Amino acid sequence: MRDVAIIGVGLTKFGERWETGLRGLMAEAGLAALQDANIGSDEIQMVYGSTMASGRFVGQEHVAAMLSDQLGFKNVPATRIENACASGGSALRQGYIACASGAVDTVVVGGVEKMTDVTTSEATTALGGAGDQEWELAQGITFPGLYALMARRHMHEYGTTEEQLASVAVKNHENGHKNKYAQYRKLITIEDVMKSKVIADPLKVFDCSPITDGAAVVVLAPLEKAKKYTDTPIKIVGSAQASDSLGLAQRESLTEIKATRIAGDEAFKQAKLERKDIDLVEVHDCFTIAEIMAMEDLGFYKKGEAAKAIEDGETRLNAKLSVNTSGGLKACGHPVGATGVKQAVEVVWQLRGDAGDRQVSGAEIGMTHNVGGSGATAVVHILKRVN
Amino acid sequence: METAPASSWRKQNASYNLVGNKCEKCGAVYFPSRIICKNCGRESKLKEHKLTGEGEVYSYTNITAPSDTFKDDAPYTVGMIKTIEGPLVEGHIVENGKEVKIGAKVRTVLRKMYVDGDEGLIHYHYKFELV
Amino acid sequence: MAGIVGYGAYVPMYRIKVDEIARIWHESADQIKHGLGVKEKSVPGRDEDAATIAAEAARRAVFYAGIDPQEIGAIYVGSESHPYAVKPTAATVAQAIGAGPNMTAADLEFACKAGTAGLQMVMGLVDSGMIKYGMAIGSDTSQGKPGDALEYTASAGGAGFILGKDGTIADILATTSYTTDTPDFWRREGIGFPSHGGRFTGEHAYFKHTIGATKQMLEKTGMKPADFDYAVFHQPNGKFPTNVAAMLGFKPEQIKQGLITPSIGNTYSGASMIGLAAVLDEAKPGNKVLVTSFGSGAGSDSFVLEVKDEIERKRSKARKVWDMVAKKMYIDYAIYLKTRGTIKLK
Structure with missing residues (x-):
């Protein structure tokens, strides 16, 4: 395994983002991360997208492909990671493993959730799926x-x-x-x-x-190549x-x-x-x-x-x-x-x-x-x- | 949330009568039932095992912000019950004038858990009652 | 001869006072309490219905009887408030007590006497040898239309009796019935509340049938009112059973123990059966008990029972009716409406 660094990060304003939907949030954080990493869309080799319950919140599954598409990546493998509220951390870890293994160099990891398009009790139901649906929810x-x-x-x-x-x-x-x-x-x-x-x-x-709308994106690269993009790589x-x-x-x-x-x-x-x-x-x-x-x-x-x-x-x-x-x-x-x-x-x-x-x-x-x-x-x- | 008829039917033994299972190899008791014993893995020998429903309150909370299905029922009390057979079991604690507190003794009753609208099924389930 | 091998009763804990209902409708609570002989009524919790009440009574009956529920060959649940129009309450009860699948079950409806009709059916199956044990349950969460006279009494509760031939705590010596087509009280399919004929529910309905079945019984058995230690009559209110007892020549002491309605209201299919359960809670071996139910529409079933020695050995396993009557929590009319689902939430 080789060393991996975070070379760029992007975040949306968190909160009730009435004016922005799922794809808008993703793109907003993604653009910020690409600019922060000073990396071109065509340089990204792999995408992990994380959302816990986009299907319940806005009816949209398949969000990793959506993220890749919104950020203009070129037909790269894009995979959604769902681990309830740990989806984001799990996606980061998958991106880390992909990069550390040497399978790919540059990986974008993006997490998103658009939660305010449903009522509080509907959100409570969706989040309840993080526990044991049959015996708890x-x-x-x-x-x-x-x-x-x-x-x-x-x-x-x-x-x-x-x-x-x-x-x-x-x-x-x-x-x-x-x-x-x-x-x-x-x-x-x-x-x-x-x-x-x-x-x-x-x-x-x-x-x-x-209950919050928001997205966060990080860009990963092997530490040895990180200096090409940033003066301040952060090593995992x-x-x-x-x-x-x-x-x-x-x-x-x-x-x-x-x-x-x-x-x-x-x-x-x-x-x-x-x-x-x-x-x-x-x-x-x-x-x-x-x-x-x-x-x-x-x-x-x-x-x-x-x-x-x-x-x-x-x-x-x-x-x-x-x-x-x-x-x-x-x-x-x-x-x-x-x-x-x-x-x-x-x-x-x-x-x-x-x-x-x-x-x-x-x-x-x-x-x-x-x-x-x-x-x-x-x-x-x-x-x-x-x- | 409408429940598929088969989904509550298939767990009826457990949800009405607290039927779990027990590994004859290591003695571990499970509720809800498991297919594979946590201790014995592929050597598991699990047999149906009915819990008595007796136990004591291990923890509890009064839920005032429910999910959609339960929004007309709040507030209600749910407890983590330490059963005399060992497993912790989650369930409603029905109001019966007694004070819910950790260590209080309970037994089970059968009650309605939720109803699927005006035309759907009524889902019955064990709940706990303070003794 | 079939007899009772176990019984169990259940009364929900919530109560609403006649005074509280009368307050809403600007009626005189004192006149109503005096006129009906009822001071408060039981109210089921939001999560209770005729099936959960029947299941609880059934579980208590199985515990009391100490039998293997797999030996129960028939379960009949009588109710006018079955939770489903189509889907048997009896099957839910069977599942909840661990009975079946090798058994028969059905729901019955005959207004307030569907439970005792079930008792007669089980008697037949036991006496004929078709089954070893059978259970008949009367259970209701009856509804009175807000503002209607029924609202003061329509309550919730139930009782179940397991019949068999061995280990009986009381044998059923005889049963009679009296049935006519009488439009005193009814509820059409899909309608939420029953309708009734007002004062027509008295003489030609309750009294004619209750007296009819009871007189038939006295003739059949050659017994006199004085031969009975206890009598239980269907009790839609406190007045009717008291009056019918006097008309038939029974003394107030004979009906006192089984007269529950003044304290919990009319539990419909549960009423005469809860009354019998209360009697069994204290009856001694050798005691004779008369029970006559009544169901609108209309009919009555009468039973004579003789209490056996076995009752003393099982007595400690009973959850006593009068203890359930005493265990209560008062609610006001607003909570009552919420609990009964009468407030429109969507």
Whole structure:
């Protein structure tokens, strides 16, 4: 396997993009990525497109070919990757493998989701397919419901409080406030979260990531050829993925995403790095409890200790470890198929020193963590600035 | 969401009566049933095994923002139930005046889960009731 | 001789008071409570219907009987609120108790007496030796049109009885029926609420048939009202069974234990069967019980039962009717409408 670098990134503004459809979002992020990589459409050799439920949201499947077509690529192989909310991270990993293997040199990985063309309850139904349709969704157990079951158990076992859950949202809005691409740029307080509408208790609407339109695209190339396109290639030093039972009930624990732990350990092993080496992490905070568990399962905190640390501000921008500098899924938004790719875009910007007001000072190594469903898939990438 | 008649019919034993299965080789009990035992793989010896439906609340939540199918039913409570046979089982906890809390004992009842519009099928399913 | 080997009853937990319904329609609650002899009625949850009520009663009956459900050869569910016009409730109940597939099942309808009609059918099958055990269930989630007099009483509940020859807790000594074509109460296909003949439902319907079947029974068995420890009459309200008992020469003490309607309303096909279940909850070996049902349209089935020693051994397995009556949660009229699906949501 050869070294692979991200040579260009592109992102759309996340949010309610009433004026733009699925293909518009893809093209917007794709064009930005091609310009950023300074690469011609005719130079791209392969495409991975990720979307979780475009068929449910807008009736369109076959999105990788659409992405390739919209970006003017020349009849290249284009493949859709679907792994629920981890579709983007999984697509990035497939692109990484294709490039690292030597099969192709230049790969475009694009994630997209157009979610606002359906009602909230229709979106809830579509997202419910990320869990076990027959035994969870068919019993009215929504996606927030699954994370609520985890949250309740986490609170029971470790004394985690609703205020601590809220502190995750407050921190992520602080970061989103500084990100022009974020869906929500408003600062919020613990009280705002606590008083927001209950969705599936103990989770309230401000504990949940929103319904978002958006797309993210990255361009990959072998590290040895990356300098042809960019002065600041970002090397992928770890790429790992793990799965677990589809249904929450069949897991070993409700308070741990085991797939995260396995993928995280493997990524650190590949990168030959320690937890303390990481300058920033984009974790999958689809719900506030998910960020708390992710910090534990990725090994940054012991089980039961992350909530207090987050509440104490240890994961705020430029504190002990900067977490979700983009605003995370919570504030930046969560267009499900795009999220895993967007996480990489944010880390790339940070490692290049291009993150403006939300720049993590001296950032050299960053990590992305993307989860599918209630934890049936986890994908972890570690990215490093190449000097 | 309309459900194909056969799709709820084929899981009726499980959805009415909590029939799962048990591997005679290693003793693992599964709900819902599996074709391949997680421990024994291709050596699996799985036999039908009915859970009693008794257990206790392991976790729970009150759902106030439901999916389309359930939008007229909210709020409702769903629980993760630790059955006495071992498996965790997800299900509704029906209102019966008792307080839902972790550790509370439950048993099963048969209730309507959802109805496919005015003309479609009525889907019956186990739910849990606090004892 | 066929007898009861197990029984189970089920009454939903929700209640609405007559006062609350009367408040909506500006009626005098006191007059209605006095006139009908009913103070509140049971209401099924949004996720309950005649099938779930029948299944719950059936499961309790199987538990009480302690038999293998595979030995049940027939299940009949009587109801005027079968969830489907076409698709048998009885098959759902059979599946839910682990009975079948080698058995017969059917849904019955004869207004409020479809459950006791099922009892007679099962008796025939058991006595003839065609089946070892059979179950008859009466279960309803009856509806009264908002504002109609029926709204004060139409309630939900059910009871099921497993009949067999061995291990009986009560033997059925005799049964009689009395049937005519009487237009006292009806519901046409596809119509949501029943219609009725108002005061015509009394003398020529309820009383004529209930008295007809009961008198026939007394003649057939040579028994007198005083010979019975308990009597249960169909109870569309609290008044009719009290009056018919007096007319036939039964004392208030004889009907007290089985008179449930004043507390939970009229459970239609469930009513006389829940009454019988309540009697069995406390009856002693040797006790004699008279049960006469009534179904509009119209007919009555009467039964005489003799309680056996076995009842003492099984008594602890019963979920008692009066405990279910006491376990309740009041709802207001708005929640009642939502629960009954009367609010138009789409």
